[in-house]
Amino acid sequence: MRTNKRRRQTQEIKKIRYIKQDIRRTQASGGSLLNKLKAYRDHHAHALFSSLGRLVASPFNSMMTIAVLSIAISLASGFYLVVANLQQLSGNLKTSAQISLFLKNEITEAHAIQLAETIRQNPAIQAVNLITKDQALAEFKTFSGFGSAITVLKSNPLPNVLQVLPKHTFEDKKELETLLQSFQQSIEVDSAQLDMQWVARLQSIMSVSECSAQLLNLMLGLSVLFIAGNTIRLELQSRHEEIVIAQLVGATCNFIQRPFLYTGFWIGFISGIVAWFTVTLMFLILRTSVENLSNLYGGNFHLLFFSFFETLALILISSSLGILGSWSVLTYQLQLTRPK
Amino acid sequence: MLKFDNVSKRYPDAGEVLKNVSFHLHHGEIAFLTGHSGAGKSTLLKLIAVMERCTRGTILLDSENLSSAKQRQIPFLRRKIGFIFQDFKLLKNRTVFDNVALPLVIAGFEHQEISRRVRASLDKVGLLGKEKKFPMALSGGEQQRVGIARAVVNKPPLIIADEPTGNLDPELAAEIMRLFENFQQVGVTVLIASHDISLITQMNHRILTLDHGHLISS
Numbered sequence: 001m002r003t004n005k006r007r008r009q010t011q012e013i014k015k016i017r018y019i020k021q022d023i024r025r026t027q028a029s030g031g032s033l034l035n036k037l038k039a040y041r042d043h044h045a046h047a048l049f050s051s052l053g054r055l056v057a058s059p060f061n062s063m064m065t066i067a068v069l070s071i072a073i074s075l076a077s078g079f080y081l082v083v084a085n086l087q088q089l090s091g092n093l094k095t096s097a098q099i100s101l102f103l104k105n106e107i108t109e110a111h112a113i114q115l116a117e118t119i120r121q122n123p124a125i126q127a128v129n130l131i132t133k134d135q136a137l138a139e140f141k142t143f144s145g146f147g148s149a150i151t152v153l154k155s156n157p158l159p160n161v162l163q164v165l166p167k168h169t170f171e172d173k174k175e176l177e178t179l180l181q182s183f184q185q186s187i188e189v190d191s192a193q194l195d196m197q198w199v200a201r202l203q204s205i206m207s208v209s210e211c212s213a214q215l216l217n218l219m220l221g222l223s224v225l226f227i228a229g230n231t232i233r234l235e236l237q238s239r240h241e242e243i244v245i246a247q248l249v250g251a252t253c254n255f256i257q258r259p260f261l262y263t264g265f266w267i268g269f270i271s272g273i274v275a276w277f278t279v280t281l282m283f284l285i286l287r288t289s290v291e292n293l294s295n296l297y298g299g300n301f302h303l304l305f306f307s308f309f310e311t312l313a314l315i316l317i318s319s320s321l322g323i324l325g326s327w328s329v330l331t332y333q334l335q336l337t338r339p340k
Numbered sequence: 341m342l343k344f345d346n347v348s349k350r351y352p353d354a355g356e357v358l359k360n361v362s363f364h365l366h367h368g369e370i371a372f373l374t375g376h377s378g379a380g381k382s383t384l385l386k387l388i389a390v391m392e393r394c395t396r397g398t399i400l401l402d403s404e405n406l407s408s409a410k411q412r413q414i415p416f417l418r419r420k421i422g423f424i425f426q427d428f429k430l431l432k433n434r435t436v437f438d439n440v441a442l443p444l445v446i447a448g449f450e451h452q453e454i455s456r457r458v459r460a461s462l463d464k465v466g467l468l469g470k471e472k473k474f475p476m477a478l479s480g481g482e483q484q485r486v487g488i489a490r491a492v493v494n495k496p497p498l499i500i501a502d503e504p505t506g507n508l509d510p511e512l513a514a515e516i517m518r519l520f521e522n523f524q525q526v527g528v529t530v531l532i533a534s535h536d537i538s539l540i541t542q543m544n545h546r547i548l549t550l551d552h553g554h555l556i557s558s
Binding site: 035036038039040042043241242244245246247248249250251252253255338339340 | 445447
């Protein structure tokens with residue numbers, strides 16, 4: 001009788017010991033390190049695709065969010081591209097800090113050629129270009145739109161012009177002024193004009209527009225952040241119960257955050273791609289008219305589009321903004337669930 | 341296993357809802373927590389789940405102090421406890437399998453191991469073969485059993501049940517209680533909050549009674 005009791009007790013103790021070991025094993029790991037890594041990878045993959053699945057499952061809401069985000073990103077990247085194009089334009093103008101010498105009426109073409117040669121000897125001068133009276137008139141007829149009116153004139157009222165390109169750029173203002181004065185004092189020259197002021201003005205307009213574009217881009221970037229954050233906030237609200245349950249069965253903050261961060265990534269990523277297409281389409285529409293305008297000014301201006309790296313950067317930045325917006329909301333909202 | 345030592349909890353607007361509560365649940369023990377509405381049962385369970393922190397005293401779970409646990413430790417402490425709720429708290433848009441698998445997915449188990457454990461757990465509660473069903477397609481008793489399967493799938497040493505039979509008829513309630521006794525027999529500690537006095541007295545286990553925040557019998 002006593003032996004039986006003792007045997008039962010021993011069996012009970014063994015059983016409990018076995019269960020305790022099993023429990024300890026279960027809690028300690030959840031399998032080997034390799035299995036854990038596999039499970040971690042699987043969970044990431046699941047979160048990545050399930051978050052995309054959720055977006056597809058509610059197409060109207062997703063489309064609205066992506067539309068708003070892509071408009072903001074299109075505006076920001078569109079401004080960037082406009083400024084890049086203007087920079088290209090003003091870059092060409094940098095070299096055009098040239099002095100136009102309008103020669104006196106009595107100066108003949110032969111004399112003008114001789115004068116050009118003399119000026120060319122000056123070490124401060126890079127190049128001299130002569131525009132004769134006849135050339136100037138022909139050009140004026142073609143581009144001014146007054147072609148028929150000009151034929152009425154009995155004689156050519158235009159002077160011979162020497163376009164002088166100084167070696168130094170227009171930043172060396174003092175040197176240029178001295179050069180200009182010396183030309184003005186020359187007896188062959190009726191008037192000398194430094195085509196610099198408007199370039200300088202354009203430069204300052206450019207820097208103002210560049211600065212405004214940067215500020216605007218900052219604001220648009222912030223709006224992307226807030227829109228992504230708000231989308232995640234709404235998603236968190238609709239999945240509140242699921243989060244509470246997951247927390248109660250031992251989910252860490254990272255585990256809970258993961259699918260939402262992937263949602264943020266997806267909306268940023270898709271919006272980036274949509275914005276790229278939108279801006280590219282807009283520039284394709286503009287291209288013909290911009291190039292026509294450039295031709296009218298005798299220029300050789302080609303509209304810049306996104307380069308490969310700029311496209312990559314655009315998608316990377318928009319995805320990061322999506323993740324960052326989600327992360328900030330998640331951090332705040334999950335902090336509210338902490339025990340008090 | 342679970343030790344409350346002079347635990348008090350005060351809320352700024354409701355005052356002190358638990359007053360110097362002390363008790364000790366041993367390994368493999370089953371106990372009922374009872375008391376009138378507002379006696380402090382839910383607060384006591386929230387303190388064990390570390391959803392709230394106590395104002396005074398210490399709560400030890402397997403010699404780990406719950407009252408001073410750091411934020412990042414809390415999820416790991418919760419993995420030692422299986423929670424069962426009156427309203428089942430199942431994810432309605434997930435299958436029975438996914439619901440039961442949740443604690444294992446969170447703990448980082450590998451897919452095959454999850455599959456094996458979920459089936460074993462569902463077998464224990466008599467729901468094997470219903471893995472692919474959604475909770476709404478099950479009866480109340482079956483949903484509660486899914487909740488129980490989820491609570492025990494990770495083999496926690498402590499099970500906390502908050503009014504687990506509140507929404508069930510007496511026959512189903514007795515069946516659920518028998519399940520808890522089965523877990524107790526394999527060394528799991530079980531604490532069940534309930535105010536179904538007739539059912540509790542029938543079961544002949546330890547009863548902790550709360551009255552206006554005081555533990556009047558243990």
